[in-house]
Amino acid sequence: MATVFTKIIQGELPGRFVWRDDRCVAFLSINPLRHGHALVVPVQEVDHWLDLDPEVNSHLMAVSQRIGQAQMAAFSPTRIGLMIAGLEVPHVHLHVVPIDGVHDMDFANAARDPDAAAMDQARDDLVAALRSAGHDPGVD
Template sequence: MPGRFVWRDDRAVVFLTIAPISTGHVMVVPIEEVDHWLDLDPDLAAHLMRVAQIVGQAQVAAFSPARVGLIIAGLEVPHTHLHVIPIESEADLSFAKADPSVSDAAQDAAAEALRAALRAAGHAEVADA
């Protein structure tokens, strides 16, 4: 399965989900395998939240959404992950809106737009394409 990474550091990665709710929907995932977010070390939890904020700011720059939403559901896979989603309304925070048929070209464009916004903001953690 192709991975479209936009961020890598020594504690976390960020990549586009394969079934986005909206353009630019990413997941912030710790490198350390932790099943439930409640079990995260507080320092790692704070780091993941900071990365989510940075990427959310890049989503605003790249896609101009009304807001950026955050979901920590934890039911899909046994590994903590934060969904960071550009939204226009609270109704957009529904996994029923996920699009598993989004095109590769659209996903590639979204990933590059996020990487460009992260680079423009001076972040060295931008993942290579």
């Protein structure tokens, strides 16, 4: 059975995409820890990051770094946090989160009903920052 992330990747469920290529996508979390919280997800369904092909793993990290640099430019946080928890969905995903402190990585603080207009703006700001840095995020 397809994971919720595969359904988002295939367009069966909505997603606010900030990156798309043949190996991975990045989209905003529907329950963001902070404004601009993105998930970097391989197209191929792999449950545990330890089982990723090393080349795909490297690509996910490179895209996560680009997303983090765009978050830094767009939102000016103190740092960009990166987490691979892997407990919520059985499909590898890297959480890339603009943070000002370690408390910003606590899933207990995730927004349950984020403002749609703010989410759309975060998506647009990230895509613009990626393009400004010379990247083609592969999304409109």
